Amino acid sequence: xxxxxxxxxxxxxxxxxxALMARSKNELLRVxxxxxxxxxxxxxxxxxxxxxxxxxxxxxxxETGSYESFIVPVSMLQGAGFTGAAAGVNLARDIEAGWVDxxxxxxxxxxxxxxxxxxxxxxxxxxPASSVFAxxxxxxxxxxxxxxxxxxxxxxxxxxxxxxxxxxxLALRFKSQSAAPLMQAGMMGLILxxxxxxxxxxxxxxxxxxxxxxxxxxxxxxxxxGFVGGVSWAGTWPxxxxxxxxxxxxxxWALREMxxxxx
Amino acid sequence: xxxxATNARVVRALGMRSLRQTFRRPQLIAPILIFPTLLxxxxxxxxxxxxxxxxxxxxxxxxxFMLAGAMMQSLMLAGNSGGIALAVDIEMGxxxxxxxxxxxxxAIVLGRLAGTAALGLxxxxxxxxxxxxxxxxxxxxxxxxxxxxALVTTTAMAVGGIGAAIALRTGKASVAxxxxxxxxxxxxxxxxxxxxxxxxxPAKTIAEYNPLxxxxxxxxxxxxxxxxxxxxxxxxxxxxxxxxxxxxxxARALRHRLRVG
Numbered sequence: 147x148x149x150x151x152x153x154x155x156x157x158x159x160x161x162x163x164x165a166l167m168a169r170s171k172n173e174l175l176r177v178x179x180x181x182x183x184x185x186x187x188x189x190x191x192x193x194x195x196x197x198x199x200x201x202x203x204x205x206x207x208x209e210t211g212s213y214e215s216f217i218v219p220v221s222m223l224q225g226a227g228f229t230g231a232a233a234g235v236n237l238a239r240d241i242e243a244g245w246v247d248x249x250x251x252x253x254x255x256x257x258x259x260x261x262x263x264x265x266x267x268x269x270x271x272x273x274p275a276s277s278v279f280a281x282x283x284x285x286x287x288x289x290x291x292x293x294x295x296x297x298x299x300x301x302x303x304x305x306x307x308x309x310x311x312x313x314x315x316l317a318l319r320f321k322s323q324s325a326a327p328l329m330q331a332g333m334m335g336l337i338l339x340x341x342x343x344x345x346x347x348x349x350x351x352x353x354x355x356x357x358x359x360x361x362x363x364x365x366x367x368x369x370x371x372g373f374v375g376g377v378s379w380a381g382t383w384p385x386x387x388x389x390x391x392x393x394x395x396x397x398x399w400a401l402r403e404m405x406x407x408x409x
Numbered sequence: 410x411x412x413x414a415t416n417a418r419v420v421r422a423l424g425m426r427s428l429r430q431t432f433r434r435p436q437l438i439a440p441i442l443i444f445p446t447l448l449x450x451x452x453x454x455x456x457x458x459x460x461x462x463x464x465x466x467x468x469x470x471x472x473x474f475m476l477a478g479a480m481m482q483s484l485m486l487a488g489n490s491g492g493i494a495l496a497v498d499i500e501m502g503x504x505x506x507x508x509x510x511x512x513x514x515x516a517i518v519l520g521r522l523a524g525t526a527a528l529g530l531x532x533x534x535x536x537x538x539x540x541x542x543x544x545x546x547x548x549x550x551x552x553x554x555x556x557x558x559a560l561v562t563t564t565a566m567a568v569g570g571i572g573a574a575i576a577l578r579t580g581k582a583s584v585a586x587x588x589x590x591x592x593x594x595x596x597x598x599x600x601x602x603x604x605x606x607x608x609x610x611p612a613k614t615i616a617e618y619n620p621l622x623x624x625x626x627x628x629x630x631x632x633x634x635x636x637x638x639x640x641x642x643x644x645x646x647x648x649x650x651x652x653x654x655x656x657x658x659x660a661r662a663l664r665h666r667l668r669v670g
């Protein structure tokens with residue numbers, strides 16, 4: 147931190163965020179095997195769901211005849227959810243090891259520490275997303291177009307950031323890796339109680355009611371646009387609003403937990 | 410006290426320890442109960458319309474069809490969790506202490522498997538209760554429910570044998586944990602979540618020959634229809650095959666563990 151002490155505040159904050167992201171990158175490069183479950187899980191879910199539920203497209207009301215195309219954004223967002231939850235688990239590990247205590251006594255603002263963790267997760271989520279996307283194309287999923295691709299990957303990165311805020315808040319609250327199932331189950335529940343498996347009209351009434359109020363439904367619908375039709379602003383902005391809302395609420399919660407931990 | 414009674418006490422004590430360990434650690438209990446329950450709810454709500462597909466077996470509801478899949482998922486993950494817990498015991502040196510105690514070696518593995526079987530029993534009761542609460546009927550009544558409970562419990566023990574063998578062979582919790590995705594692959598490539606005839610190739614062909622499909626069909630049959638002796642026999646043969654595989658692998662792995670320490 148000495149080198150950054152004389153820098154303007156915004157630059158030292160950026161340097162701190164970059165350092166935290168570099169640490170995350172180093173973890174990935176030094177133990178590449180650790181990333182395998184995060185890549186495998188959504189890929190297996192994609193291949194499995196497609197093989198198992200592929201016949202659902204025969205039901206009246208399905209927007210596409212290709213279940214690969216329908217399910218690929220869900221699996222990519224699921225990968226983002228897993229990656230965000232993993233960021234929470236890693237933070238809990240760092241808390242158990244005492245590393246976070248050292249971070250908290252540094253002069254860096256709390257939001258900078260959180261941003262480093264969240265942006266790292268966001269960047270890492272692109273790895274499983276790319277893997278699922280490549281598999282989907284190989285299996286015959288439609289090409290979403292450049293605009294569809296941009297919307298899709300932006301949604302994935304932002305979803306991972308929201309998931310990382312969720313995971314970090316829980317890690318800071320429980321200060322133990324034992325909270326890992328809650329981090330993962332929370333994200334899994336949030337992403338799958340949507341139009342993940344079938345269009346809204348084909349869901350069972352209880353799930354339909356949940357999906358209608360679940361903000362991730364808008365995210366999935368926005369991410370799916372390129373695969374089931376054209377990309378439009380009308381189909382995109384609800385997803386952006388939903389993600390901004392989740393980021394604001396979960397980010398504020400994580401920050402509050404971080405301040406509480408520091409006290 | 411006879412040798413048999415002593416061994417039974419050891420198995421019971423280790424089995425109880427294994428159960429307590431699972432219920433005390435959220436990381437171990439979550440994959441066995443929370444995730445399968447969550448997936449059961451979501452898949453039932455999301456893919457429930459599948460019962461209208463031509464070729465779908467006659468069922469009261471998709472929940473009724475899915476109960477067997479949820480039990481299967483739960484017991485497979487119970488077997489995997491048992492393997493992870495055994496590997497942790499090896500890493501921590503607890504198993505070494507047991508090896509030096511005047512108890513038969515097989516009792517150490519059997520104790521862990523007894524715990525996994527108890528988890529299987531708990532899981533079958535849990536999902537049957539969920540089914541009944543949410544309106545899924547057990548078509549073959551109490552005898553059918555008893556068959557389901559027995560099949561789930563014995564399969565959990567059989568699958569636990571393979572988990573134990575991997576833990577004994579590798580002695581590393583990370584390796585046992587790494588099998589989690591493989592468990593999902595094997596499950597997806599069976600008739601656990603959808604009728605085989607409606608699956609997409611190549612999953613359909615693989616599911617046709619996957620032994621787990623026979624087990625899951627055996628568990629599902631008494632739930633969605635009258636008891637079918639042929640399905641039951643197929644399930645028992647498949648379970649016997651998994652038991653034999655687990656026993657052979659465990660015995661070899663135990664010998665290896667005793668050799669390398």
